Amino acid sequence: MILSRERSQLGKVARKAVLLTALSCSLSVHVSAQEEPEVAHVLLAKKALICGEDGRETINNAAVIFRDGKIEAVGRQGELELPLGAVIHDLGDSWVMPGMIDLHSHIAGSGYNDMIYQCNPGLRASVSVTPQNERLNMGMLGGVTTILFIPGSGTNIGGQGVLMKTGPGDFEDLVIRDPGSMKVAQGDNPKRWGYGMQRTMMNHHIRVTLRKGKAYAKRWEAFERGDGERPERHLHLDIFRDLEAKRTQISTHTQYYQVVLASLNILKGEFGFDAYIDHGSFDSWPLGQIAEEMGVAAILGPREVLFPRAATYPKDGRVEGSAWGFQKEGHSMIGFNTDAPVVPQEELPLQSAMGVRYGFDNSEFDAVRGVTIVPAQVAAIDHRVGSLMAGKDADLLVVTGDPSDPRSAVEMVWIDGVLASDVRGSYGSDREAVRRW
């Protein structure tokens, strides 16, 4: 029931064909290297942002070695032994960092907001994915290599999201995990589903569905223990078996104090599912401490600020950042999202930059962590992506400087060790040829 696979050999061939076509016009110099997947590549960079699980480590004059789609080693130049015959990419003053991850995105396809029923846990966003689409490609060029593509917020349970890479390749190549999440929407938008419906009714319907789903999952658990009859298969409720077994999470469109409180109490407190906040806008940050204690992460966006107009929380007329608030409350798992196309996919690092502008402490690169390792851990895909660690997917970005500065450019994108974009040295007159902005 859960699709989670490494890339197939077939996919690899297809992907290579796509890549060769894409590269043949301007980047032929790199093609020969791609034809031999066993050849190791080495990136020599001025600085590597590791984004590791337990620290804020950066390495100056770093070397990153990867082969056959996986990172083999990361360390200081001169201290690492480089494999024989490796292709060396000397990046000069540029930095290397993990590919960025957005856990709230709608740009991998179209037609993802079915609004016939109020709760639709069986619907799958994965069936709408159009690989290589223009917006996905633009996000990839901006350094976003992994997204959670989720249904819209037109209903209280929009369906199942899919965790996927942004390219290149076909769907089987791109998917990291399906279902990537179950999308719950608790504030605002789903109220439009039916006139007269408000928060209490929405929460009631969510609880009814969750209770049915949990009971369904329990029946299957009992059957698998040899303790009961085989339950009738119910496509609408199958995802609750994954949720109950902690194989996937609930990504929650939730914002405002009382709505986020309801999310915490219902999704995590009452039902015990792994869930995370996937908006967290307006005055929800005072719940930061409670969310931290309950182990519910805060993936913030597309709004990153609380404007003084909101009368719901007193704050002396100041404009305050949501990330600042959660951090102030002692929350340790703060990430950023775009809700693309609400904020364009390629502007994910700008979301974290604005978080910093409005108070988020970035002295230890937490803004970068919030678009890399934090979302990877939250979605439980940190064994694959999110940091520069040996054994992880070689999803690597070469950037001209701190990615939280809009003036920094993404110069190279590697996904699974495949060169997906290279615009190095293409400023000035050559810019026309390859750069997308």
Place this chain on the structure above:
Amino acid sequence: MVALSLMLSLGLALPCGDGLVIHCGKVMSMDDSDSIHAPGMIWVEDGELSYVGAVREVPEGWELRTEDEMWAMPGMVDLHTHIHSGGWGDTNDMVHSVNPELRAQAALRPANRLGKLACAAGVTCLLGIPGSGTNMSGFGVLYKTKTSGSFEEVVWKRVGGLKVAQDSNPARRAGTEGWGNCRASMGWTLEDVADKALASRREGRRDPALENLEKVMAGELPVLIHTAGSEGVVNTARMWSRKYNTHCVISHGSFDGWKVASVIAEWGVPVNHGPRTMDWFSSRNGRINGSGAEYVAAGVPLFSLNTDSSVIPQEEFFLQGSMTARLGGSPYQMLRALTIHPAKAFGLDDRVGSLEVGKDADIVLYDGDPLDPRTRVMRVWIEGELQYDRDETRAFF
């Protein structure tokens, strides 16, 4: 007294009285020779700048502020803003299609909430203009974003310049013409009223409704023109610059307007770009075109940026520069586009836009590069008065 005059005549006079000296890590003067003093010093006397340059001895009795880590920049100048009433209200009268008799000053609420945020973000001088619901919506008010003060204390020019809208919005319902108002009709309407103003001045009619428009037609007052798209931009420039030879500035110039940038550059018409600074609509090979960068590359004179606040929040004016730099412009050009260029484009550079002796002491201190969103605005002076101090009251976070 004799001794004093002797000293003055010899150029040895030391300043007296109570001035302010700001000693900073870096002074970005934004003057014509691109002077950067690191470290540098700014002297303020009677609300004006009396010295900007290298560190030197501080006159006795003056207040010295040492801000070693800070960058100083002139306060930013935004020519296309709508926050003068404190919201969207009272900025868009739409009864008639041309309104040369209307003045935005009547809607100004000094030191309103949005203006205070602007000040705290380093934006100190605004042209508050009427909306673009009609073809000629009236005259903007030029004011400073002082955080307190009466109308008289904040307003620099009651009649700061004319606002014309020649594309898109007024086509929806440009006053008496109602539905069906397209480019040809808008062009005719504008030329008609312009010709009336010219005739009024020629014949000495003294029509009060046309009094200020006459000044625009004579080049005595500037005009800011909302226009967009390549055909809109070129038509606007042709009418207001080639035909009428007014002191005109193209505002917006969005979408594919950049495609006529070389013509605009040849005609020497300044461009005040924003709130959109990127072009998705005429994409070449799916690329996002940084339209601001294209205008600069084409050599348009005095390229400046705007927010069209609150379309873009006034406090995010700097970000227009950051994003235009992201999309291909040079960061220093973008600092010009936020300060000295808009000032020069509208003839305000006698008082604002750069840190030079004799100009208003509108000074902003940053704790880093002004284009970096992670940088904080620490202190803001307007006309020598400290208006915002982050250590005292933080407007953000």
